[in-house]
Amino acid sequence: MKISPVTKAFIILILLWFGIHISVTIIDGMNNTPQNADLGVVLGNKVNEDGTLSERLQKRLERALSLYKNGRVKMLFVSGGHGQEGFNEGDKMRDFLIGKGVPAAAIITDNQGDNTLKTVQNTAKLKSNYHIESIIVVSQYYHITRTKMLFRKNGFDKVFGASPEYLEWRDGYSLVREFVAFYSALLLA
Numbered sequence: 001m002k003i004s005p006v007t008k009a010f011i012i013l014i015l016l017w018f019g020i021h022i023s024v025t026i027i028d029g030m031n032n033t034p035q036n037a038d039l040g041v042v043l044g045n046k047v048n049e050d051g052t053l054s055e056r057l058q059k060r061l062e063r064a065l066s067l068y069k070n071g072r073v074k075m076l077f078v079s080g081g082h083g084q085e086g087f088n089e090g091d092k093m094r095d096f097l098i099g100k101g102v103p104a105a106a107i108i109t110d111n112q113g114d115n116t117l118k119t120v121q122n123t124a125k126l127k128s129n130y131h132i133e134s135i136i137v138v139s140q141y142y143h144i145t146r147t148k149m150l151f152r153k154n155g156f157d158k159v160f161g162a163s164p165e166y167l168e169w170r171d172g173y174s175l176v177r178e179f180v181a182f183y184s185a186l187l188l189a
Helices: 005-030 055-069 089-099 116-124 141-153 171-188
Strands: 037-043 073-079 107-110 134-138 158-162
Touching (some): 005 171, 037 055, 055 073, 055 134, 107 116, 141 171
Parallel strands (some): 037 073, 073 107, 134 158
8 A cells, every 4th residue: 555645744744743742741741840839739640449549649749748848839739539449539648648747727628620620620719719829730740731731721820840750651651641631621621
């Protein structure tokens, strides 16, 4: 089967676009900006069947804890859903942070953030009551770019990112998934 020059050019263009996007996502996600912010937003992830945090989620919380203890954020917003394992991610995240010395008054818990967009929307509802002008998103590096874009689309101008130093085999799949999710969110959210 012979491929036409137009088809070849189209395929090359798509691959180039994908490569540039993935590169930008990696660089942006690993560029832990030194700015301070009013709120650190920690996106949820799996809680194990025994109620312990997945390693990925624990690393996110350790990163958020570091931001809080170093005075980079005034408060933390922990957001997740009710996982199939039977636990509210937000509650488990809050309990972890309290166990590490963060005062309960410095933590806002959201158990309705079943996905990134819901977390962003739930954060936006707090904006005026808590006088939130700036945010540091805490998640895996591949998730930062899309989350920051969604926050900007929902009225936040000062949005930064912080990711834990944690890599795993599934990051390749996650990067591909985030490519699709970014453009879906850009067009539909």
